Amino acid sequence: MTENTINQLLNPQPQKPLPPDVEKSLPPWMQTPKPQTTPPATPGQPPAGGGGMSAMDPSALRAAGASADDSAEHARQASKAFPAETEKAAGMLSGWATAAEMENVAHAWLTALQRMSDEVEFLGDAVRKCADNRQSAEAEMKQQITAIRTGHAH
Secondary structure, X not given: OOOOHHHHHHOOOOOOOOOHHHHHHXXXXXXXXXXXXXXXXXXXXXXXXXXXXXXXXXXXXXXXXXXXXXXXXXXXXXXXXXXXHHHHHHHHOOOOHHHHHHHHHHHHHHHHHHHHHHHHHHHHHHXXXXXXXXXXXXXXXXXXXXXXXXXXXX
């Protein structure tokens, strides 16, 4: 079986942890996730923080969506400085063939960063919609079960 990019992203190979001082200097979205502090759900009980019938926690999904938005905005802000610095460097190479190539590379990277930001923002919205859909489905299911139990099912 060949490995594909999605599989590699979803199942990364373990890496050596960064030294604590380096880890703390990274923006929060690049830091190693902290271990889960809430205990797992007891069979027959809703998960901690969830309050539903399954282990999916809408509040955690909404938090993930907000984190995706923060990451997208951080990438957008960071990419604003990129063109000016690259154009400055290309200007210093005026008359050299590498100046035009540097501008091409800068444009390609800026386009890639913008697309990545858009994609991360889209995924954040999708995760929030999953949370909303999950809550709506659970509410509808509870209403249907109540209707069945009370004899008011259609």
